[in-house]
Amino acid sequence: MKDPYETLGVQRDATPDDIRKAYRRLAKKLHPDLNPGNKDSEDRFKDAALANELLSDPDKRKRFDAGEIDASGTEKPRQRYYKDYAAEAPAGNSYNNRSGYADFGDTDDLFAELFRQQAQQSRRAAGADLRYRLTVDFLDAVNGANKRITLPDGGSLDVTIPRGIQEGQTLRLRGKGAKSAGAGAAGDALVEISILPHRFFTRRGDDIHVELPITLAEAALGARIKTPTPSGSVMLAIPKGSNTGVVLRLKGKGVAHRGGHGDELVTLKVMLPQQPNPELEAFLSTWAPGPSYDPRREMVS
Amino acid sequence: MIITRVEFLSRTKLDQRTLDIWIEEEWLIPEQFETDLAFSEADIARVQLITDLTEEMGVNHEGVGIILHLLDQVYGLRSAVADLLDTAKNQAEVTPEKS
Numbered sequence: 130m131k132d133p134y135e136t137l138g139v140q141r142d143a144t145p146d147d148i149r150k151a152y153r154r155l156a157k158k159l160h161p162d163l164n165p166g167n168k169d170s171e172d173r174f175k176d177a178a179l180a181n182e183l184l185s186d187p188d189k190r191k192r193f194d195a196g197e198i199d200a201s202g203t204e205k206p207r208q209r210y211y212k213d214y215a216a217e218a219p220a221g222n223s224y225n226n227r228s229g230y231a232d233f234g235d236t237d238d239l240f241a242e243l244f245r246q247q248a249q250q251s252r253r254a255a256g257a258d259l260r261y262r263l264t265v266d267f268l269d270a271v272n273g274a275n276k277r278i279t280l281p282d283g284g285s286l287d288v289t290i291p292r293g294i295q296e297g298q299t300l301r302l303r304g305k306g307a308k309s310a311g312a313g314a315a316g317d318a319l320v321e322i323s324i325l326p327h328r329f330f331t332r333r334g335d336d337i338h339v340e341l342p343i344t345l346a347e348a349a350l351g352a353r354i355k356t357p358t359p360s361g362s363v364m365l366a367i368p369k370g371s372n373t374g375v376v377l378r379l380k381g382k383g384v385a386h387r388g389g390h391g392d393e394l395v396t397l398k399v400m401l402p403q404q405p406n407p408e409l410e411a412f413l414s415t416w417a418p419g420p421s422y423d424p425r426r427e428m429v430s
Numbered sequence: 431m432i433i434t435r436v437e438f439l440s441r442t443k444l445d446q447r448t449l450d451i452w453i454e455e456e457w458l459i460p461e462q463f464e465t466d467l468a469f470s471e472a473d474i475a476r477v478q479l480i481t482d483l484t485e486e487m488g489v490n491h492e493g494v495g496i497i498l499h500l501l502d503q504v505y506g507l508r509s510a511v512a513d514l515l516d517t518a519k520n521q522a523e524v525t526p527e528k529s
Contacts, residue, residue, distance in 0.1 A: 259463075
């Protein structure tokens with residue numbers, strides 16, 4: 130690391146104003162964005178910036194003069210410069226300006242041809258893609274739907290949600306983006322879908338999961354129960370003696386996908402009456418299920 | 431990678447009024463995303479450049495516009511030259527050797 134006074138070209142007794150002026154003079158000459166492609170000036174600018182950071186802070190400068198810190202102690206990596214982005218930007222980005230070659234236009238040399246081709250390309254370049262986000266109901270995502278997005282400019286965009294669309298999926302609407310600045314095609318609209326949760330359905334892959342509360346009698350005796358599915362209610366046969374946690378499968382009642390359907394998986398949940406029920410209590414106190422009924426058998430070691 | 435207006439303001443430490451002026455002056459040209467503006471990493475680096483110009487080099491408001499305009503032409507020219515060199519190189523490669 131070079132001596133910071135030397136880097137800035139100032140005397141050791143330079144005033145803060147001298148230092149500021151010296152750094153400003155170097156920055157104007159050496160700033161990497163003003164010297165794209167010149168590695169030497171970038172390195173010299175970094176040295177100058179470092180020297181300035183050290184000497185423009187009275188405390189750091191005092192400690193440096195006293196030999197407590199050395200000149201390299203303050204280094205911190207600078208973020209990338211604008212030139213790095215300008216260099217990798219695609220042709221036709223908002224800032225890159227190639228319009229100043231009209232004076233080359235009526236000669237037929239290589240430059241003129243090249244610039245003419247570029248001008249044509251940028252005239253033919255497609256418009257920009259525009260991004261939107263659309264939130265859809267759970268059931269619309271499963272069953273498909275037609276939605277309309279109202280645009281900031283007052284227009285609207287019709288979006289067909291295909292059946293079984295997934296969270297985060299992006300729909301591309303060709304030609305619905307920004308118009309081309311020249312004679313090119315319009316860009317596309319990209320619509321990112323997010324799906325709202327449902328009150329009782331959840332979705333895992335193509336399967337729909339639902340928890341179905343049943344009464345004690347339905348669980349013990351079996352029953353046919355009206356059960357919701359995304360495509361409407363169906364009658365579900367509960368077998369005799371079905372416990373909480375038993376999973377019943379409704380084939381083909383899940384999310385449609387290419388070439389088939391997922392299933393709906395119904396998890397049963399036995400519910401006692403919400404209010405205390407004297408008749409049930411009276412019955413159970415006289416009921417002896419026998420020694421084989423021990424739900425905690427497996428927990429006894 | 432899209433940077434929202436709020437995130438952009440917090441990362442660049444600009445205030446909304448300054449941002450409005452800079453966009454009006456076309457120092458920054460953000461994209462439109464849904465109902466709000468969308469920025470890129472390049473926009474953030476550009477803010478840093480503008481800050482360097484005004485704070486470290488003492489360039490005034492009028493000067494910034496002129497410098498950015500010239501710089502954008504320099505970068506346009508640089509990319510045109512890069513394309514030209516590329517084209518020349520490819521043509522050299524496909525030209526058959528004369529026997």
